[in-house]
Amino acid sequence: MATNVVSGNKIPRKHLATYINISEIASPSYELIGIDLEELTVNMNPTVEKKKNILGETSANLTSYEKQTTVAPYIAVMGSGLHSRLQGIIDNEKILDDVKTDIVEVQTWGEATSGAYPAYKQEAIIAVTSYGGDTNGYQIPFELHYIGSKIKGMFNPETKEFTPD
Numbered sequence: 001m002a003t004n005v006v007s008g009n010k011i012p013r014k015h016l017a018t019y020i021n022i023s024e025i026a027s028p029s030y031e032l033i034g035i036d037l038e039e040l041t042v043n044m045n046p047t048v049e050k051k052k053n054i055l056g057e058t059s060a061n062l063t064s065y066e067k068q069t070t071v072a073p074y075i076a077v078m079g080s081g082l083h084s085r086l087q088g089i090i091d092n093e094k095i096l097d098d099v100k101t102d103i104v105e106v107q108t109w110g111e112a113t114s115g116a117y118p119a120y121k122q123e124a125i126i127a128v129t130s131y132g133g134d135t136n137g138y139q140i141p142f143e144l145h146y147i148g149s150k151i152k153g154m155f156n157p158e159t160k161e162f163t164p165d
Contacts (some may be wrong), residue, residue: 005109015109017157018069020124021102022081024088030104030160031082033071039061042069042105042146046075067122072141086140089128099126103144105164106155119155121162123148 005011018040019030033040043064076083089099100158106119125145133139153164 004069004111011109017106019104019106020082022085029081036075040069040071042067052064067137067146069144071144073139074141075137075139086128089126090131101126104155106157113154115158116154116156118143119162121153122146123152
């Protein structure tokens with residue numbers, strides 16, 4: 001996945017790769033999100049607190065983020081680990097810790113170091129919003145709600161291994 005986007009050029013969206021851990025056991029198994037998606041945006045949802053003092057001046061503080069992304073449409077692919085994970089959430093109406101996973105965002109626009117790119121890993125909650133869909137296929141749209149702190153590291157797209165810094 002050699003990219004080498006030249007300085008001054010726009011970075012194509014495909015160079016921010018998002019991987020989801022589809023495993024429910026201790027050792028992670030990452031699958032790339034993006035097939036059939038025309039858009040995948042992480043909404044930062046910043047919390048900004050504003051105050052007006054007695055002089056009529058307004059001050060503002062950005063105090064936190066509540067990151068969230070919607071994966072829609074997700075058209076189920078037979079044999080996909082992500083489909084199995086989502087179908088398990090639907091079939092068993094899983095909640096709490098049973099819907100936790102982690103996401104790795106990989107910045108592939110630079111040069112790889114030993115096949116790995118700069119990446120950030122963060123825990124998330126999978127919230128299936130509906131299932132069924134239209135004639136385009138069996139759809140399972142879902143949201144990812146990021147929780148906890150990000151971990152900086154390197155991710156190798158070939159081996160699908162994340163190594164923290």
